[in-house]
Amino acid sequence: MSNIIIVGGGASGMFAAIKAKENNPQNNVTILEAQSRVGRKLLSTGNGRCNLSNIGCSKSCYHGSFRKYIDTVYDICSVDRVLKEFSTLGLITIVEDEGRVYPISNHAGAVLDVLRFRLESLGVKVDCDTRVNDISKNNNVFEVTTNNGVYNCDKLIVCSGSCASPKLGSDSGVLRILKNLGHCVTPLSPALCPIRVKSNLLTSLKGVRVFGKVSLCDNESLIKEEYGEIQFTDNSLSGICVFNLSSVLKKAKRPVISIDLLPYSDKKYIIKTLYKHKVLFGDMPIENLFTGIFVKKLGIAALKQAGITSFSRKTISITDEEVTAVAEVIKGWRFTALKSNDFTHAQVVSGGVAGGEINPYSMESTIIKNLYICGEVIDIDGDCGGYNLQFAFASGIIAGENV
Numbered sequence: 001m002s003n004i005i006i007v008g009g010g011a012s013g014m015f016a017a018i019k020a021k022e023n024n025p026q027n028n029v030t031i032l033e034a035q036s037r038v039g040r041k042l043l044s045t046g047n048g049r050c051n052l053s054n055i056g057c058s059k060s061c062y063h064g065s066f067r068k069y070i071d072t073v074y075d076i077c078s079v080d081r082v083l084k085e086f087s088t089l090g091l092i093t094i095v096e097d098e099g100r101v102y103p104i105s106n107h108a109g110a111v112l113d114v115l116r117f118r119l120e121s122l123g124v125k126v127d128c129d130t131r132v133n134d135i136s137k138n139n140n141v142f143e144v145t146t147n148n149g150v151y152n153c154d155k156l157i158v159c160s161g162s163c164a165s166p167k168l169g170s171d172s173g174v175l176r177i178l179k180n181l182g183h184c185v186t187p188l189s190p191a192l193c194p195i196r197v198k199s200n201l202l203t204s205l206k207g208v209r210v211f212g213k214v215s216l217c218d219n220e221s222l223i224k225e226e227y228g229e230i231q232f233t234d235n236s237l238s239g240i241c242v243f244n245l246s247s248v249l250k251k252a253k254r255p256v257i258s259i260d261l262l263p264y265s266d267k268k269y270i271i272k273t274l275y276k277h278k279v280l281f282g283d284m285p286i287e288n289l290f291t292g293i294f295v296k297k298l299g300i301a302a303l304k305q306a307g308i309t310s311f312s313r314k315t316i317s318i319t320d321e322e323v324t325a326v327a328e329v330i331k332g333w334r335f336t337a338l339k340s341n342d343f344t345h346a347q348v349v350s351g352g353v354a355g356g357e358i359n360p361y362s363m364e365s366t367i368i369k370n371l372y373i374c375g376e377v378i379d380i381d382g383d384c385g386g387y388n389l390q391f392a393f394a395s396g397i398i399a400g401e402n403v
């Protein structure tokens, strides 16, 4: 029998608590949750639908120093296993586009409910409004200081998440505590978020959505590329494909986002098409060059980016050099990207407890015995598509089973 405390009642914490109690019903298991209820972030996931996993989950969907251990984690607790655990709790799931798994009810609340009800039926103690402010270890006993007094335990599972989307109550205070206890914490940066870019054309593009290929380059060398819907805001590029680039933004010294607006057509074909449009819409103002291809706002911005400034001209007046310049913009519109420390719009955080300091077979710290670390506290973050919750659940299950 052990006294087990879990710091944080989120995705990983709730599963860790369930498993710790199921494994040995004699265990005293207590969740300490800073907010007034457990699983608040979970309710906001997947636009309220909770994209809880992905059947195409693989190492290539993850970043960070714990990535090299992800296969070990999923050998023990695969996507199938997580979904079976949920099925045992009563949750029916469906698989949608790109392997994304959702609850059949389309409500994140369903995921939270099955976890909460299991915690209740197992007799896990949940102390909400209880923020952990400090942790120390003396004579094999952890002393956990909170705003509601001091708790003692012999095993501690840290599941306190990250400071992404701070309006949902998250912060990185526990990482500071882990650092004081001797853990190495890699630098934190926002991930799965819009990327701020410099361009005086953005204001005119606000609200435009277009399918394309986005590439993150360090000056000229490619870091990562993605296809999908690109959304323009007044200061950023957004959309899932851009979110997936934000996770590796920190790898670039001089980050540039290049957009290919017609990724399935080569430059030769685009030039041929532009000449066709030059004739077709010849008598019309030049802003009509992209009729049938792009929305007008995007077409005008692309012409401006190609150096065309006069819009009283007719389309027929476009020169050969201008056609080439426009085609170049369409195939590779470059935006200087700005790195940011603003976690407000981030879904996850890149960085955390260094991967080498956690045993992937048990999630136990290799620095402090009987301390387990799960979920987003660890230096690992996944692409958009259910990979982050999959990791949170799997790591929570493994820690709970090994505690």
Ligand SMILES: Cc1cc2nc3c(=O)[nH]c(=O)nc-3n(C[C@H](O)[C@H](O)[C@H](O)COP(=O)(O)OP(=O)(O)OC[C@H]3O[C@@H](n4cnc5c(N)ncnc54)[C@H](O)[C@@H]3O)c2cc1C
Pocket (backbone or CB within 6 Å): 007, 008, 009, 010, 011, 012, 013, 032, 033, 034, 035, 038, 039, 040, 041, 042, 044, 045, 046, 047, 050, 051, 052, 053, 130, 131, 132, 133, 159, 160, 161, 162, 164, 165, 168, 169, 170, 171, 173, 174, 346, 347, 348, 374, 375, 376, 377, 385, 386, 387, 388, 389, 390, 392
């Ligand atoms: C808007 C949004 C949408 C998202 N959508 C998806 C999605 O669809 N699919 C997906 O895979 N991922 C998604 N994510 C990411 C996903 O929610 C997280 O990766 C996941 O919740 C991490 O689980 P966790 O258990 O590590 O942390 P959390 O679920 O964040 O839980 C941590 C808990 O610890 C508590 N806590 C923190 N500090 C303390 C403290 N000092 N004392 C006590 N308690 C503390 C917090 O209040 C919180 O309840 C989304 C994130 C956001 C912000």
